[in-house]
Amino acid sequence: MQDAKLFMEKRRHARIPVQIPIRYRLLEDKKEIKHIYGLGKTEKVAKTVDTSLGGMYIVADQALNVESILSLKITLPERTEVISAFAEVVWSNEKGAGLRFLAIKEQDINALAEHLKTVSFEGGSNHSKN
Numbered sequence: 001m002q003d004a005k006l007f008m009e010k011r012r013h014a015r016i017p018v019q020i021p022i023r024y025r026l027l028e029d030k031k032e033i034k035h036i037y038g039l040g041k042t043e044k045v046a047k048t049v050d051t052s053l054g055g056m057y058i059v060a061d062q063a064l065n066v067e068s069i070l071s072l073k074i075t076l077p078e079r080t081e082v083i084s085a086f087a088e089v090v091w092s093n094e095k096g097a098g099l100r101f102l103a104i105k106e107q108d109i110n111a112l113a114e115h116l117k118t119v120s121f122e123g124g125s126n127h128s129k130n
């Protein structure tokens with residue numbers, strides 16, 4: 001019997017291919033994290049390629065370093081409130097970065113779960129157009 005190279009999925013949550021508009025801010029140093037007041041002044045715009053309850057893959061207009069911490073604002077089409085979260089960059093390349101959520105409110109993760117459930121039932125349509 002030949003040795004088979006099997007790929008084992010390590011993620012706890014399935015990724016759903018969906019584009020969701022987000023805004024993010026790279027938190028660069030400890031002093032900056034303490035000064036929450038200025039967080040909105042250097043926000044960047046990006047979109048997700050896929051998303052799960054544990055994280056997301058984003059396409060960004062700048063290179064993001066592994067272990068960087070991002071403050072995220074996630075806009076779901078069916079919600080008026082923006083979801084806020086903190087995430088760590090776990091991998092990065094010239095096309096984008098993989099993020100793992102570090103902190104997100106329970107009500108926001110529930111809203112994200114409902115959105116992903118709706119999108120997966122629609123066959124992964126990218127109905128979030130912003």
